[in-house]
Amino acid sequence: MITKRVAGRRRICDAREMMSRLPRNLVLSLIAVEAASWATMARSVLLARWTTVVATIVLVWGVRAAMRERTWGIGVVLATSAAFPVAATMGFAPPWFWLVGILGVVPFLLTVKPMVRFDRGATVLFTALAGGTSIAAAYAWREAALALFYAVHTHHVCH
Numbered sequence: 001m002i003t004k005r006v007a008g009r010r011r012i013c014d015a016r017e018m019m020s021r022l023p024r025n026l027v028l029s030l031i032a033v034e035a036a037s038w039a040t041m042a043r044s045v046l047l048a049r050w051t052t053v054v055a056t057i058v059l060v061w062g063v064r065a066a067m068r069e070r071t072w073g074i075g076v077v078l079a080t081s082a083a084f085p086v087a088a089t090m091g092f093a094p095p096w097f098w099l100v101g102i103l104g105v106v107p108f109l110l111t112v113k114p115m116v117r118f119d120r121g122a123t124v125l126f127t128a129l130a131g132g133t134s135i136a137a138a139y140a141w142r143e144a145a146l147a148l149f150y151a152v153h154t155h156h157v158c159h
Contacts, residue, residue: 029106034063036100051144075130078108082134
């Protein structure tokens with residue numbers, strides 16, 4: 001439960017009330033991103049793809065922050081979800097990761113106009129940082145995945 005001040009008093013409000021201030025299309029897009037994240041996480045746990053599990057946890061964290069009206073949550077969703085198609089393009093992830101990336105970009109596209117109206121320069125910087133972070137994250141993701149793969153398979157071969 002979250003508390004907020006109303007007419008000088010503290011009042012408890014639930015998540016539905018907090019989400020009601022967000023546009024319906026934004027809430028629906030965030031729900032779609034979270035659903036794709038959970039599905040990707042379940043598949044990754046079953047296949048022991050632990051770097052992907054971490055990426056999906058970060059994606060869910062960003063969605064939850066965005067649902068609580070935190071602008072940085074939109075940035076986390078954008079940066080993390082954009083790493084999914086980069087990973088697919090680099091050849092170490094399945095092609096359907098493009099879908100996760102496309103779903104993850106939608107919340108940003110729905111909020112970019114108000115962000116530009118508020119502060120154009122900050123929005124440009126925000127977008128550049130999210131884009132650069134996604135590319136760096138995909139490379140780190142690949143290196144971590146390779147290190148884990150070789151550590152596991154070398155261990156099994158030696159013993």
